[in-house]
Amino acid sequence: PQPGSSALDQKSTANVFSDGSTQIDFVLVWETLPWELSGQQDSHENRGLQEGSATIHKTWRKKFLDNLHAAGIHMEKHTACMEKKVVHYLLLSTPWSVLCYYAEELRLRVPLQALPRQTSNWSASVLQKLGIPNLMAQEVPNLPLDYYTCPFKANKLCWFLGSNQQDTFFSMTQRHQILHEILATTQYGHSREREVGVDQLLSKNVFTAAFPLHEVRHPRTTPRPASPVPTAVCPRRAPTNCSWRSWLPAAPGRKYWDSWGKWSKYQPLDHICKYFGEKVAFYFAWLGFYTGWLLPAAVVGMVVFITGIFLMFSDVPSQEICESAEQYWMWGCSSICPPSDLGQQNMIAMVVMFLVSVILYQAVLAIFLSSSGYFCFVASASRIASITGSVVNLIFILVLSKIYISLAHFLTKWEMHRTRTKYEDAFTFKVFIFQFVTFYSSPIYVAFFKGKFVGYPGNHMSFLGVRNEECIPGGCFTELAQELLVIMVGKQIINNVQEVAIPKLKCWWHKHKLLSTQKTRKEAEQPPWVMNHQLLVFEGLFDEYLEMVLQFGFITIFVAACPLAPLFALLNNWVEIRLDAQKFICDYRRPVAERAQGIGIWFSILEAIAHLAVTSNAFLIAFTSDFLPRMYYEYVHDSSLRGYVNFALAYAPWDFVLQSNTTCRYRAFRDRDSNLTLTYWQLLAVRLGFVIVFEHVVFFIGRVIAWLVPDIPESVEVKVKREQYLAKEALAENKVLL
């Protein structure tokens, strides 16, 4: 059934058949054992089973390729012999009539009319109006034209732009989509048993790979004849005599996208969309948009942080603490109540939840250190416990997240969704919930629960027999900030190292396996399908989105505690964008372009996180920070905050003093009978009132903004209307009636 077949040593660096003109749309790869090729049969026993499956595979493959041939697909076969196996490359190309049929079937959009390109970039236009030179702008050659499009109709061909040039009329991504659709619907066995499609054959190992090729040259330079914009011809490398590392990235803008020097520039989104399809382009567009908006957040966070540091020196309560601490040290006794009471400790053996185990770990470590007798340990016991706790937490998190992903795959398959989108959404949602719980449970515990229910000296509350933890002396707010930085920065570093190292290692291993017996041939001389075959399989955008969305959660939900978080996120994302770009261009096989209307369920997740963040920050400011007690003290007692520390500390109750023969103070608003004071209740009312006001104001402003900013900008709406009108004109069948 294979029409063309050529020798292995044919030299080819362009993506064409050996006739020099037929475009390669897809490559199918399979491996056989050497004796299968030569027809010689060994009589070894251990080959029996292998042969059985090999025979079925052969039948399936033959039927599949026969059906492809019957569908009109052009093919050319190449083989590469190695020591232990033979690799077959089948190059596929779709002829014009098949392209037309499937383009109509798939409702692919084709250009009707070129569109004068406007700068749809609002930041560029704002900067231009203000007369500020735009540092982010970059001139990328071969800008793809924008078109009014409409679904392809074969009998209206003359209406479409460029329909006289059959080999450039459909874009490469559209050709891939069409051939991918054909491959996915071609039978290889009985239709009754649903033996259909190349994906099943791949999972059954009948084929080892099916992929479109990366482009050697720039993707189609000015193919449309009626192009109103003269496109500059860019100096391109000669396609001959280049190693695969240099020709591959030539595709959508090696120089302009994935290089580190371009960190401050706009991404060439139009090129990305043209080369990788809408789905990938949406990811990078969203990532760029998000990173752009991180900049103001990072600046504000920095300002807040630096102001905070300067204010610390002139802060009256801080000075009072230092002074009193000096006094107390001089007197040789600490007036702060001891953080834990060893006599009441009672470990419970059964600790089910991982979270509880980390909390316990911290409590135990703190007790151990403070009872160890070493002075420096005792002084900073709880701080050491909390820092090491954060690290342990991070390690737990990273291990658990891997387990969760497998579990989510299993659960989602079990639910049997009708469409791929629904499956993906359900899976995404599950993994996100899992990850959310692992990553955020510890900060949420520190932010809202730790130190809130400790009771008072002489009457400590306990949970599972262990006394509830207190925060480090700096307060839970400080501890939260510290925990966040450890988790967030640690995770980012680990992730980025992973993202750099793992694909490189995989690539190396993959190439090593394939090339182990081909040492004689130079890399540069290999045909493109071999070089593409050596790359990694693209596995979807899920991990990229998940990482970013978790980061978004960290910087929004706890931003009040850690104003530096947006800065770290920004630094990470500048690296992240270019790392992802490099992965897409250099490490992955080219994915089949997928159409998409947005970022899918991630949008809902981001929205939910934003809502949660408002509530979370309201409670953080009201209950975890010192903001409201200070305001209260300033307003009611002394506007210079003199005496605030005294005000915020309660004296240990009389019975505790009598029992322990020592007086001390602790953070609370209680009198010497340990009853809550009027101040406590007033402050509680202020705190709750603050939460209510904060939430309502923020949500109301959010609603007003959402209402003022249209979902679809007016310029786009006008374009859509015009496109609909043009499509109606082009596709109308009713002109004959009048």
Add this chain to the structure above:
Amino acid sequence: PQPGSSALDQKSTANVFSDGSTQIDFVLVWETLPWELSGQQDSHENRGLQEGSATIHKTWRKKFLDNLHAAGIHMEKHTACMEKKVVHYLLLSTPWSVLCYYAEELRLRVPLQALPRQTSNWSASVLQKLGIPNLMAQEVPNLPLDYYTCPFKANKLCWFLGSNQQDTFFSMTQRHQILHEILATTQYGHSREREVGVDQLLSKNVFTAAFPLHEVRHPRTTPRPASPVPTAVCPRRAPTNCSWRSWLPAAPGRKYWDSWGKWSKYQPLDHICKYFGEKVAFYFAWLGFYTGWLLPAAVVGMVVFITGIFLMFSDVPSQEICESAEQYWMWGCSSICPPSDLGQQNMIAMVVMFLVSVILYQAVLAIFLSSSGYFCFVASASRIASITGSVVNLIFILVLSKIYISLAHFLTKWEMHRTRTKYEDAFTFKVFIFQFVTFYSSPIYVAFFKGKFVGYPGNHMSFLGVRNEECIPGGCFTELAQELLVIMVGKQIINNVQEVAIPKLKCWWHKHKLLSTQKTRKEAEQPPWVMNHQLLVFEGLFDEYLEMVLQFGFITIFVAACPLAPLFALLNNWVEIRLDAQKFICDYRRPVAERAQGIGIWFSILEAIAHLAVTSNAFLIAFTSDFLPRMYYEYVHDSSLRGYVNFALAYAPWDFVLQSNTTCRYRAFRDRDSNLTLTYWQLLAVRLGFVIVFEHVVFFIGRVIAWLVPDIPESVEVKVKREQYLAKEALAENKVLL
């Protein structure tokens, strides 16, 4: 240009031309003076101006009708001579080829395949499963079939169901839509000056009316040939010899929809949709849905109300009040602090806001009455003031709302919106905001502000020099309930009377004008276009929606204060549905069917009201009702509430007692130095905490429900998918390629 013209005395009760077969799609009506018809010219001076405009009108009309004729529209002219004027009726009919052309242009959906009708009614299916006989079900004959449809394509005619019967292939509403489109795009003057369309001619009085006819028979009984469901032939009235009151309503189910006896039945929504189009059907579907869900709310409200009445007799605080009142009356002195302090009154002349004026009115009336000296007035001064205040408020509201609508029309026109939908949405939003402010400001004032900032004896707070009002002794909660009932029930009664009376009066006047000179002819003998012309112009659904949405606001935003509100709303809506139905069938000319995808911006408004209602009820329960103080007292002091009245009342401060030489008590948590007590702050914290918990719980549950209930039910989704598949099959052009 008018092809057919027949005598006035031609008898016709069916909607056909005088040839007995051509269907009438639209009727154009204009009036001329008698001498214009006969050609005789009078030389009176005062006719000069009239004639000038009459000549222009004649030219425009001629050109318009010429263009219609050129577009292929069939016409037949009838005239009716009266004493002072001649009424011309031009019957229009669209031939097959024009229908086909415009059906494709407008992308009208035509049937591909009949769909087995399922009971898509969930309440019916639930009742059936439970085995409960469904009282709401009714058998309506001539149920329209459900079809898989797709946009019409003239060259694919053979694929569509019923395409061999040209006069029944397009439904009547589609024929109206097509002719309406033609009328709207036909020129009557210069295209440069945008002299296009029948709407402009109507507003310039060139035509007096343009309308489709109500159907005489049931709308097309089983026209599709491949109908799988045998449709019962219903006993219908003979179309001849019936007065117009009886034939008109025959259309979509006189017996089954608008009669009062059917109050408990489902509305025949499929019939309504078929006869009036989607937009009207959506209104009635939404109204039915809303009324259905009012039933459980009304039942719960009733139960709460009746339980409340019964509990009142055993309520300890109520008994204590009665007992103490007896004592105090016996002693001849009231221990309740006097509600107002006349010495400090000081009227301000400038009262801008209407709202302030009503508040002031109440305050003044209360003062006046309590100072009048009549005992019975003094005792109930504030109650009388509040009731009459509510009535004044209602009258103000009704007058203002008329002004607002004109203002909104003016503002929205000034904004110059691009499309009709946008114009309508902007207008709707504006009027709603206006109406919201007028209707709700007074209840909101009573609910959240009245009596909250009154200060204490000896130190009353004031606003604009008038002392802030206190609530009636029963508390603001009672006053709110009373105000709500007056506004809501009063508005409903006035509205319903309006809705019944005004159309009838208008109809009578309209007919009277038209028929004043036609006394000799019997009504029954008039042709249908004359009878349709006597009906009122349909002015859109805006008023109907507005009334219902305001009602929704009343019953949700203040439901905690007035649990009977849903019951009154339910009673009103049972009347409302049938009243609206009667209006649509009997009083209005048939509207041109409009396509719609939902209830439009009203959905967003309802959503916003629902959100507001959660917040509002949280604050109502926490701050306006006695619920939390009672709970607090039960929990902290005495679970039988004995002594609660004493607990809730503060003693007048010492200086007030010394000054006024009388001791008294007032509602507050203050000590004798009029400082707020610990109890006050504890209770405030409890109240604020309640608001936070209530809001978060309710919104969270709402989100979960919104997430669990899909926007599009799965059965509908499957149907849509199947419809898309069928449409693709039917309209594919690419079969020839393979």
